[in-house]
Amino acid sequence: QVQVVESGGGLVQAGGSHRLSCTASGSIFPITEMGWYRQAPGEQRTLVAEITSGGSTNYGDSVKGRFTISKDNAKNTVYLQMNSLRPEDTAVYFCKAYNRRVIYWGQGTQVTVSS
Secondary structure (H helix, E strand, C coil): CCEEEEECCEEEECCCCEEEEEEEECCCCCCCEEEEEEECCCCCCEEEEEEECCCCEEECHHHCCCEEEEEEHHHCEEEEEECCCCHHHCEEEEEEEECCCCEEECCCEEEEEEC
């Protein structure tokens, strides 16, 4: 059974920092890419950041320079460090794991940024 589990959501003040974690487990390996997407109420799910097994990264335009994605291959875990948070960063953040065949999604974790 494949599991992709996010953690670290919560309430943060604008201008603050916060970190999300996501761990993949089960019959999913080898993972070639993991990433974060987010979805605000009434909006589509959009890319936040993604990272390949080789370490290449890609960011959504709205978070470039503020968010950093990193990974721990030994733990099959990806992190999202979020700095200079804004109220518009408020959303449910979903973790994605991809093994060249199937994309697996976590259940999502809520991040709320108060002004």
